[in-house]
């Protein structure tokens with residue numbers, strides 16, 4: 001009996017602990033598109049993040065169910081679901097970080113650019129609301145085509161007088177996640193130890209993994225490097241084709257999105273030396289936006305880092321990607337100018 005009592009005392013202690021917020025920074029994270037293929041597992045993963053105190057789940061529909069479900073998990077954050085445009089302001093108010101996986105995904109045969117028209121409009125209206133309700137939040141843009149939606153977001157924020165280039169990020173972490181996984185397989189090293197920077201943008205040849213800088217280093221042939229590069233660039237298409245009409249990467253993207261959001265929150269909380277690749281406003285090349293390693297801090301981007309020495313193959317890849325990336329950026333800027 002005594003041991004049964006001890007067990008029940010321990011159980012009630014655990015449940016009290018689970019519902020009491022531990023001391024620490026209050027951080028509100030909003031996910032826009034939270035009921036979608038990426039949004040749901042991303043909501044789950046953000047519920048597991050101990051830095052989050054308030055988790056706000058917004059979508060045009062379906063979020064009350066997702067929020068009720070996720071809210072039963074006994075971690076720190078308080079979860080609220082918001083559905084429909086009239087609840088968007090309340091969903092955003094007070095947010096430190098807004099993650100945007102809202103929009104339509106690819107089907108087989110589509111490029112990310114085929115999503116442009118629909119997603120551009122969605123991103124514009126969501127960013128207008130961010131400008132109004134939480135202009136100081138960091139924004140993690142997942143909606144494709146990232147090479148154009150990030151410039152659109154920047155234009156929206158500029159037009160509302162709240163643009164701060166340190167707070168706007170295109171999420172390219174899935175490219176890094178894939179590069180690490182594929183490299184570890186080929187180089188036969190422990191994937192947990194692998195680091196590979198990925199620069200450029202987030203579509204086809206604009207995705208440029210720098211395997212010459214990968215660690216732990218391995219003696220891969222140039223054919224192997226070419227194959228790894230192409231597989232990283234086509235990783236999204238590999239998933240789109242395997243899903244055969246049922247969308248694009250959602251689970252691995254949710255993981256990657258959670259990883260990047262975690263890095264942003266660590267930066268906000270003053271954790272030193274947080275570095276991740278991201279598509280941001282940049283002077284690293286002549287292009288106004290470019291993905292490279294970024295140091296994260298209390299205001300978002302603390303420093304955009306250069307990409308270091310490139311192999312001849314990577315140098316060619318860099319020159320080749322610039323034309324496409326430039327036109328995707330310009331397409332976003334022009335679309336915004338014509339959308340007023």
Ligand code: NAI
Nearest residue numbers: 033035036037038059060101102103104105142143144174
């Ligand atoms: P999905 O169709 O499963 O979910 C999208 C969600 O957005 C839906 O729940 C929908 O109701 C919601 N939504 C639509 N309009 C909205 C609005 N105005 N406000 C709020 N929510 C809205 O699509 P999935 O698979 O989750 O993909 C979402 C986006 O992420 C797509 O654009 C896709 O291309 C992109 N993506 C980006 C990746 C990256 O590496 N950055 C990787 C994979 C996908």
